[in-house]
Amino acid sequence: MPARSPATRDPQLLKGVLPMLVLALLREQDSYGYELVTRLQDSGLTDVATGSVYPVLTRLERDGHLASYLVASPAGPARKYYTPTDAGLDHLGVQRRSWQQLGDVVAVVMTPRPAPDPTRPGGTTMTAPGSAAATAPRAGLRDRLRRERYLLALVLWLDDDYPAAQRRALVAQLRGDLDAAAADTSMPDAISSLGPARRLAGEYSDLLDRRRPRWGLGAACAAGWLLLALVATAIFAWALWQVAPATGTGGATARLLWAELTVVNTPRESSLAWRSGFPWTLIVTLAVFAVGARAWRAFPRRRRPAENAPAGQN
Structure with a gap:
């Protein structure tokens, strides 16, 4: 698919449709985190941030829409691949129909002609590029230090009530994906694409069903x-x-x-x-x-509305 010129997008609009796009790409081919980011960028979302994709994957897996499995990597820790579940495919169908309905409404409102084109699709299924099969070289000492410093900052910013097992799995996943991204660009660029460790940790902490007292x-x-x-x-x-x-x-x-x-x-x-x-x-x-x-966290509170609804329904 030819590369599209980057356009200014509303971050909230992208945030609303990103789970649907992730499910659509994973329906075509299982991917690990960094590979999925590159597929999104190759499909036209050149400005999508790496740090915005990982929380979406975690949220979809938590909601039962994705399953994951580990694949050994000769250049570092095993990579965590994601695949949609039956519930995830059903959810994708619902989201796609909602997005198509919304697209039809937008087309009617925005088109000055009295008879808008009824064949305009609301959502296009992207064609996934080939999976990156090249083996990433082992990162140098300086890059490994940069990587571990970022991961340590992320762990320190995570809430104390973030489950230890999920914390270890998250660090292992990000470590492998940072190495893969650094092989294509550089470790500083790979870390920069994730965004500040504090913000990324906050996004992961917000995925908890209910924060517990410390x-x-x-x-x-x-x-x-x-x-x-x-x-x-x-x-x-x-x-x-x-x-x-x-x-x-x-x-x-x-x-x-x-x-x-x-x-x-x-x-x-x-x-x-x-x-x-x-x-x-x-x-x-x-x-x-x-x-x-933070003893007040011991009292239950109503969960916030899900953020993975199609755009226009938030």
């Missing part, structure tokens, strides 16, 4: 707060200890936030007394734990 992070925040309070109290008590001899047997008394400390430092007596009315320390600790853990 209890471990909440406990760490609460422990950090208690450690900070303990250190502040120790420093404050040490300062009172220094001035206590000048106050005699009554000791030195001062308030630190909601607590009152009394320090006695005489030759006959050395003591430290702590008095607090309302248990503010416990209340603040629980509040820090709840905020750090």
